Amino acid sequence: MELKLQFQGAGGQMIIRAAIERDLPEILEIHNDAVKTLPAVWTDAEDSLDQRATWFHQRMELGYPVIVSESADGEVLGFGSYGRFREKSGYDLTVEHSVYVKKGARGQGAGRKMLLALINQAREDGFHAMVGAIDSENKASIVLHRKLGFEVSGILPQVGYKFGRWLDLTLVTMILDEASAPAATE
Numbered sequence: 001m002e003l004k005l006q007f008q009g010a011g012g013q014m015i016i017r018a019a020i021e022r023d024l025p026e027i028l029e030i031h032n033d034a035v036k037t038l039p040a041v042w043t044d045a046e047d048s049l050d051q052r053a054t055w056f057h058q059r060m061e062l063g064y065p066v067i068v069s070e071s072a073d074g075e076v077l078g079f080g081s082y083g084r085f086r087e088k089s090g091y092d093l094t095v096e097h098s099v100y101v102k103k104g105a106r107g108q109g110a111g112r113k114m115l116l117a118l119i120n121q122a123r124e125d126g127f128h129a130m131v132g133a134i135d136s137e138n139k140a141s142i143v144l145h146r147k148l149g150f151e152v153s154g155i156l157p158q159v160g161y162k163f164g165r166w167l168d169l170t171l172v173t174m175i176l177d178e179a180s181a182p183a184a185t186e
């Protein structure tokens with residue numbers, strides 16, 4: 001994936017680029033901090049570096065993007081990616097994405113820039129729909145998605161739990177093109 005975009009964010013210069021192997025420890029730290037502290041990720045199990053590397057390599061092999069936002073001094077501020085939404089072939093043209101911004105770097109435009117980059121990439125790669133599955137308490141993420149044109153398509157009540165309480169899942173969707181559905185097979 002050829003991607004390098006430069007922006008002036010609220011916190012200074014910011015680059016959005018394809019992730020490389022060397023970013024994995026910082027990606028891991030951002031992910032695991034979210035696991036420990038936020039209801040955004042519905043697990044208590046932190047990843048190991050090996051698990052993150054496996055995830056990264058699988059995404060690369062399947063041609064899916066993993067991107068990071070990087071500060072002027074080379075710090076990874078956040079990461080984003082998308083992959084297959086569901087397994088059956090009818091979902092071939094739909095991807096599910098996620099974006100995570102590091103504590104202390106939120107609210108400075110990294111989430112918006114990464115999500116825009118993922119939308120552009122998904123369009124370029126010929127996908128038809130994008131889905132985000134967001135903890136319904138996560139107002140920042142829901143506002144961000146709505147601002148970029150996602151629709152709230154459904155709320156699944158109490159389908160998850162963390163920190164001793166039930167969590168609702170808000171599904172947001174964006175249709176990326178006006179293509180007709182692939183022809184029926186005999």
Ligand SMILES: CC(C)(COP(=O)(O)OP(=O)(O)OC[C@H]1O[C@@H](n2cnc3c(N)ncnc32)[C@H](O)[C@@H]1OP(=O)(O)O)[C@@H](O)C(=O)NCCC(=O)NCCS
Pocket residue numbers: 034038040098099100101102105106107108109110111112113132133134135138139140141143144147
């Ligand atoms: C949700 C998240 C990705 C947003 O990224 P961010 O870099 O903090 O957001 P941005 O600065 O790009 O803000 C984008 C828009 O979202 C809105 N927004 C951001 N944080 C907000 C908040 N706390 N409350 C309300 N709206 C908020 C802003 O209105 C902003 O719009 P603007 O660009 O017109 O000002 C980030 O806060 C995050 O990583 N949170 C923890 C992990 C997580 O929840 N990931 C998403 C899982 S679905």
